[in-house]
Amino acid sequence: MIKLNINRKSYELDVDPETPLLWVLRDVIGLVGTKYGCGVAQCGACVVHLQGQAVRSCVTKVSRAVGQEVVTIEGLSENNDHPLQKAWLELDVSQCGYCQAGQIMSAAVLLKGNKNPTDKDIDSAMEGNICRCGTYLRIHKAIHLAAEIQRKNPK
Amino acid sequence: MEQFKSTTHSRRSFLRSSLLAGGGLMISFTWFAETAAGTSNGTDLPEWIEINGYIKITPDNIIKILNPNPEFGQNVMTSLPMIVAEELDADWQKVVIEMGPHDNVKLGPQFTGGSNSVRMYWKPLREAGATARRMLMEAAAQSWNVPVEEVSTKAAMLYHEKSGKSGTYGSFASKASVIPIPKGVKLKEVKDFKVVRNSQKNVEGLKIVSGKPLFGLDYKHEGMLIAMIEHPPAFGMKLKSFDAAETLKMPGIKDVFRQKLYEDGFEQAGFDTRTYNELLVVVGKTTWEVMNARKKLKANWEPAGDSKETVNFRGQKREVLIPGQLESTDAQLDKMQEYANKPAEQLRRDGDPEAAFKNAAQVIERTYNAPFLAHNCMEPMNFFAHVTDEKALLVGPLQAPGWTEPTLAKVLGLPADKIEIQMTRMGGGFGRRAYGHYLVEAALISKKVKAPVKLVYTREDDMTYGIYRPMYTATYRAALDANKNLVAFHVKGGGIPEHAIHANRFPAGAVENYLAEAWQIPSNITIGAFRAPRSNFNAAAEQSFLDELAEAMGKDPIDFRLELLKKAKENPVGKNNEYDADRYAGVLKLVKEKSGWGNTENNKYSRGVAAYFCHNSYAAHVVDMVMRNGRPYVERVFSAMDCGIVVNPDAATNMVEGAIVDGIGNAFYGKLSHKEGAPEQNNFSRYRMIRHSEAPKKIEVHFVQNDIDPTGLGEPPFPPVFGAVANALYKSTNKRYYNQPFLGAPLQPKSKPENKRSF
Numbered sequence: 039m040i041k042l043n044i045n046r047k048s049y050e051l052d053v054d055p056e057t058p059l060l061w062v063l064r065d066v067i068g069l070v071g072t073k074y075g076c077g078v079a080q081c082g083a084c085v086v087h088l089q090g091q092a093v094r095s096c097v098t099k100v101s102r103a104v105g106q107e108v109v110t111i112e113g114l115s116e117n118n119d120h121p122l123q124k125a126w127l128e129l130d131v132s133q134c135g136y137c138q139a140g141q142i143m144s145a146a147v148l149l150k151g152n153k154n155p156t157d158k159d160i161d162s163a164m165e166g167n168i169c170r171c172g173t174y175l176r177i178h179k180a181i182h183l184a185a186e187i188q189r190k191n192p193k
Numbered sequence: 194m195e196q197f198k199s200t201t202h203s204r205r206s207f208l209r210s211s212l213l214a215g216g217g218l219m220i221s222f223t224w225f226a227e228t229a230a231g232t233s234n235g236t237d238l239p240e241w242i243e244i245n246g247y248i249k250i251t252p253d254n255i256i257k258i259l260n261p262n263p264e265f266g267q268n269v270m271t272s273l274p275m276i277v278a279e280e281l282d283a284d285w286q287k288v289v290i291e292m293g294p295h296d297n298v299k300l301g302p303q304f305t306g307g308s309n310s311v312r313m314y315w316k317p318l319r320e321a322g323a324t325a326r327r328m329l330m331e332a333a334a335q336s337w338n339v340p341v342e343e344v345s346t347k348a349a350m351l352y353h354e355k356s357g358k359s360g361t362y363g364s365f366a367s368k369a370s371v372i373p374i375p376k377g378v379k380l381k382e383v384k385d386f387k388v389v390r391n392s393q394k395n396v397e398g399l400k401i402v403s404g405k406p407l408f409g410l411d412y413k414h415e416g417m418l419i420a421m422i423e424h425p426p427a428f429g430m431k432l433k434s435f436d437a438a439e440t441l442k443m444p445g446i447k448d449v450f451r452q453k454l455y456e457d458g459f460e461q462a463g464f465d466t467r468t469y470n471e472l473l474v475v476v477g478k479t480t481w482e483v484m485n486a487r488k489k490l491k492a493n494w495e496p497a498g499d500s501k502e503t504v505n506f507r508g509q510k511r512e513v514l515i516p517g518q519l520e521s522t523d524a525q526l527d528k529m530q531e532y533a534n535k536p537a538e539q540l541r542r543d544g545d546p547e548a549a550f551k552n553a554a555q556v557i558e559r560t561y562n563a564p565f566l567a568h569n570c571m572e573p574m575n576f577f578a579h580v581t582d583e584k585a586l587l588v589g590p591l592q593a594p595g596w597t598e599p600t601l602a603k604v605l606g607l608p609a610d611k612i613e614i615q616m617t618r619m620g621g622g623f624g625r626r627a628y629g630h631y632l633v634e635a636a637l638i639s640k641k642v643k644a645p646v647k648l649v650y651t652r653e654d655d656m657t658y659g660i661y662r663p664m665y666t667a668t669y670r671a672a673l674d675a676n677k678n679l680v681a682f683h684v685k686g687g688g689i690p691e692h693a694i695h696a697n698r699f700p701a702g703a704v705e706n707y708l709a710e711a712w713q714i715p716s717n718i719t720i721g722a723f724r725a726p727r728s729n730f731n732a733a734a735e736q737s738f739l740d741e742l743a744e745a746m747g748k749d750p751i752d753f754r755l756e757l758l759k760k761a762k763e764n765p766v767g768k769n770n771e772y773d774a775d776r777y778a779g780v781l782k783l784v785k786e787k788s789g790w791g792n793t794e795n796n797k798y799s800r801g802v803a804a805y806f807c808h809n810s811y812a813a814h815v816v817d818m819v820m821r822n823g824r825p826y827v828e829r830v831f832s833a834m835d836c837g838i839v840v841n842p843d844a845a846t847n848m849v850e851g852a853i854v855d856g857i858g859n860a861f862y863g864k865l866s867h868k869e870g871a872p873e874q875n876n877f878s879r880y881r882m883i884r885h886s887e888a889p890k891k892i893e894v895h896f897v898q899n900d901i902d903p904t905g906l907g908e909p910p911f912p913p914v915f916g917a918v919a920n921a922l923y924k925s926t927n928k929r930y931y932n933q934p935f936l937g938a939p940l941q942p943k944s945k946p947e948n949k950r951s952f
């Protein structure tokens with residue numbers, strides 16, 4: 039049995055400890071907001087938070103998540119009101135939308151540690167997230183906007 | 194895909210007449226007539242009152258609009274219902290949008306591709322909305338006992354001003370549903386649009402940012418198993434034998450078997466392309482278990498040898514010989530070289546090009562090459578299927594359900610009305626998901642294991658089992674007279690296995706002596722539509738060539754194009770010129786103005802310009818490049834588009850921005866190469882994709898404002914990016930870029946490194 043804490047909820051699961059967290063989330067628990075894009079830590083579609091750090095769940099064994107807090111896109115905010123989610127909607131960032139959960143989860147870690155990121159900060163924090171539809175420009179602007187929203191309403 | 198006009202889709206007969214009678218796709222009206230007569234299809238909840246195929250209105254005034262077309266990020270799920278809401282006079286903020294099921298009878302061809310969605314549905318959706326509104330007005334007029342002309346509408350409400358009476362659409366919906374369908378209802382004037390031409394937010398935006406299940410891979414079904422396929426490691430190989438003993442011992446694994454797709458002699462329709470006809474299938478409980486167990490398979494592969502396929506493309510049946518050799522990119526380039534020197538098929542001839550070249554004072558000749566490209570949709574191919582003896586349910590991402598359904602019916606031996614296809618949001622398409630082989634695979638697997646199954650491709654499967662953009666080449670030649678006037682133009686293009694030449698496009702029509710020729714080399718590497726098929730190569734090659742030509746003639750590249758377009762307009766050469774010279778010139782002038790072309794303050798950038806016409810729309814870009822740390826970055830892009838009326842301006846802008854980023858990425862890095870038939874790239878570690886820091890920080894998109902019915906936008910902005918990038922690279926590096934991808938290891942024939950080739 040593997041005990042997990044995901045989005046502030048406890049789970050006890052009978053899974054192979056070697057299984058990547060991504061497939062436990064998607065196939066076993068049914069949290070499908072975290073996406074599969076490459077399986078080899080190249081695209082960022084699968085980014086989740088492990089103790090507040092961005093990890094690629096496709097290459098993170100579920101055993102590593104034991105005793106840690108896991109947050110997925112579904113648990114990023116209570117009412118879909120994280121500044122990034124607001125900014126994403128405000129700027130209508132998405133095209134197909136497939137990469138966006140991973141983009142937001144990567145950006146969330148950046149914003150936690152950096153209240154006022156520069157273009158360069160954003161570039162380097164987001165380099166691991168591919169958007170095949172090419173929404174990078176809007177993602178970039180939305181991160182700046184989210185930072186602004188966050189500065190105005192510090193939690 | 195651009196050759197598919199909506200009128201060429203086949204129809205069941207009673208729909209055809211509806212088409213003729215209505216002038217356009219008045220499909221919903223036919224269905225409405227049936228529903229009104231009490232033959233409802235039974236799939237709708239009883240409290241919904243059908244107005245017609247696209248619109249439902251509840252008594253409590255909830256308006257639900259079905260989006261007929263598959264959504265892959267082009268935002269049709271928002272833009273198509275906007276068109277209905279506009280004519281219906283609904284309150285856009287309160288409209289509920291849902292994805293329509295696949296139903297060729299009720300909803301039309303439902304094809305996403307060829308930049309056709311808005312263009313194809315523009316009229317029928319407007320008519321549907323306007324007719325529904327008119328019927329509601331008539332229902333109100335009857336109840337109130339007033340002339341219908343005195344009834345007005347606003348935000349889903351009906352009003353009779355004189356008597357002060359009013360009511361919601363919902364309160365008259367039941368009554369409206371039995372009113373005979375009015376004919377020829379007047380549509381709104383473009384100037385009166387309130388919803389259309391105003392930016393509306395993506396209706397699924399919230400679901401996307403909160404991680405709701407939207408995509409095919411997210412779909413779940415009671416008792417669903419996961420299937421994966423193991424395909425030959427190289428094009429030209431096939432499965433010989435296998436040993437699954439180890440795999441079957443792995444946890445969660447249910448079955449391993451070989452699965453043939455099409456029976457021998459199967460007549461393939463145009464979009465039935467599949468890469469390998471026989472696959473090794475592993476079925477198990479969860480994705481990870483199947484992924485793992487696959488690694489234990491012991492498969493033996495052997496050369497497939499030459500084979501023949503019967504393809505029936507729109508009634509034209511032909512036998513295609515598929516050569517069996519294992520192809521390598523180097524050898525392919527050499528072979529292209531060889532074919533380029535042979536006589537080719539003539540596609541168009543104006544004047545006397547041979548004489549003009551013979552008498553020319555100067556001849557400029559350049560050759561351009563481009564590799565196979567993989568679509569790399571962010572969501573790998575996948576589909577759910579549950580097939581029983583009586584019926585089939587399929588759920589997942591695809592662009593052209595109407596083309597896949599007949600194939601499924603044939604392969605499964607089921608009547609079409611026993612096959613239900615539900616379409617999920619797609620994690621990208623780019624043409625890839627017009628090829629429904631993965632539905633056929635999923636369906637056959639489900640049938641075999643007698644269970645609901647989701648077929649999942651890994652990224653590696655997706656990249657190495659592709660329907661790629663072909664490999665292209667073209668040699669352009671221009672003849673100048675002693676005064677440096679362009680007197681002749683010649684293009685000879687080829688490809689594996691298809692060439693890209695559009696013989697009747699610009700600069701055809703603008704040059705007295707013109708010759709277009711093409712050849713192709715058969716191959717076993719499967720190819721298909723890729724965002725702006727063919728155009729995506731032509732606009733790179735031709736627009737680079739025109740840039741070089743302008744330089745040789747001592748002309749500004751924009752002015753040079755405008756001069757040619759002037760000639761094409763005032764004194765067109767030849768027949769069948771596909772483009773409208775005015776609109777083409779229009780985007781060039783607009784981009785010239787908006788980019789501050791010629792302003793010295795822009796000298797810090799290396800600027801490249803290109804324009805192109807495809808899918809009925811016009812695009813021109815100015816790319817501003819800088820060098821940083823020894824490599825080029827596109828810093829800014831100015832873009833001018835003419836696609837007629839822009840339905841949803843901000844979403845349209847997003848799409849153009851995306852096309853530009855996609856174009857830069859593919860121009861810089863896109864490449865799928867082969868060695869002994871095996872793709873050399875199988876994941877993003879080897880297939881370089883454009884990354885966040887490499888996207889321009891500023892893209893300005895300008896639309897030509899006119900009242901022309903909308904044409905496509907998904908594809909047209911993409912092709913000219915390649916040319917503009919090449920031309921900016923020249924300014925940055927003083928070197929012309931002829932071979933894609935421009936950065937990294939470009940495609941260059943070993944045997945002929947210099948850019949010269951005679952024909």
Ligand code: FES
Nearest residue numbers: 075076077082096
């Ligand atoms: S799926 Fe994990 S990085 Fe791509």
Ligand code: FES
Nearest residue numbers: 134135169170171
């Ligand atoms: S929005 Fe489609 S991959 Fe990013």
